[in-house]
Amino acid sequence: MKKRGLFGERFKIAMGGSLVALVVLAAVFAPLIAPWDPYQQDLMARLKPGFWSPSAAPGHLLGTDNYGRDLLSRLIYGSRLSILVGVSSMLLSALIGSVAGVIAGLRGGATEQAIMRFADAQMAFPDILLAILMVAALGGNALNLILVLGISRWMVYARIVFGLTRTLRQRPFVEAATLYGGGDGYIMRRHILPQVMPVLIVVATLQVAQMILQETALSFLGLGIPPPAATWGNILAEGSTRLFIAPWIANLAGLAIIALVWGVNMLGNGLREHYDPRMVGQ
């Protein structure tokens, strides 16, 4: 099949993968790379621009924020929370969603109706609204954000896994396994999961991008991990109140977010084309 679009799948995987790898490396080695302590204040060097300006403060490559904290160091440390929350909440929702989807697909009947109608109902409810409500009730910290985001997106996986399981259930090898007395758990591990894995990996990768965007949106609305925590959403929110005097704060945080999310999206789309060329263009 002819490879469609501007770039082939290999280019997308390589490009997206290296962007993501770069951010992950920065997050892992943050204490080694970051030139400053992200929370160290220097009130003499407040709101200094970075290297592009003649009035830059020495040693602060990307300038400083309202408390004189080094922006580059804050951005590097911010990647840790974004990746942690993005990946963990994806894992949680993938776990809940695939188990629910497999059970609905294997059992059918009333179980299926209960699970899938519940998924439909939650689908109709904007996920950010649910997240806003839950964070408002539970309070914002990394663990709560992971829980909230995980719960708000499980239906995405449940629907896909359910559809695949329902068709797989009729296949001879699953029927044989059932006849030999294999239980739901065994069939799920041994026969269903390996089959749905490629699709799950693609969906999960693309969902990480959505989770990171949601996390930064919640932080921006003041419902994320509260300041002074160095998260990209917090840096952007703090910068947004000083757009006129220090636009670089919000813009650099925005650039960091879009770089990571775009990288994850490229990687996900590349993987999608790699696993299933029929999905290209969808």
Next chain:
Amino acid sequence: MIAGYILRRLAFLPLTLLLVAFATFIVLRLTGNPVDIFLDINRTPEQVEALTRRLHLDQPLPVQFLIFLGDLLHGDFGESLQFNGSAAVVVWERVGATLQLAGTALGLAVVLGVLGGLVCAVWRDRAADAVISSIAIAGQSMPSFWLGLLLIEFFALQLRWLPTSGYGDLKHLVLPAVTLATILLPNFVLITRTAILELMGEQFVVTGRSKGMSRPRVLVTHILPNAINPVLSFLGIQLGHLMAGSIITETIFAWPGVGRLLINSISHRDVPVVEAAVFFIATAIALANLLVDVLQMLIDPRIRRA
């Protein structure tokens, strides 16, 4: 027959709303004592007692839920803790601003998105398609709040053409509407492109071409009418997205709508207004989805027969 379908769907509406009411109730009441959430540390025992009685927290939970439902039937969410007057009225006063913003943005996104998708599909794999599709995919990675800030920086702070935020004449609407429309635009471009490309392979399109109809004519008479439905059903899915985007956009631009009220009420611990706002948003989405379904039935006879 269409009337029957609408009636059947309307009969399901209370069920959806009941679910929404239940979800709102659970999230706000069971995740902690609302008194702890909505009163700060400097509270007095009298305040605690007053709020407990006001929210009926001294009753068992099922009774609380029934009281909540009963009040809801009367459109009564209680008095706002932050403003004078009932929470329902406080929310209702902000509805106009939200509808104005969301309506304008949705209109922009649909018109531009469908045009963009059409261009991409007709000139598939040419320069126009490559450019528009790539921008659309990049646009899906753009955090909406940053886009809003960039627009403020450029058009309000640098060029001084438009106000940075607030509500008033048409000038105030431009930046929020463009921001919100841009959140939805990439999806509409990509979905229209896919829908039209799929239709181009259909037999009735191939037949039309082989009978000697020109490309533009087949496009107008065969493809476009059939592309309306997939785009409409996608629009239904995007309504939740639209409301979520509206919450963020209203916050960035200090737009006095329901979304900003919701965020404000959460930080001011105003439970009744939070409940009323959430309920309004969920109801609006349910009703709009119903409208989309009915429109699809009116347009496509195949759905009517199914």
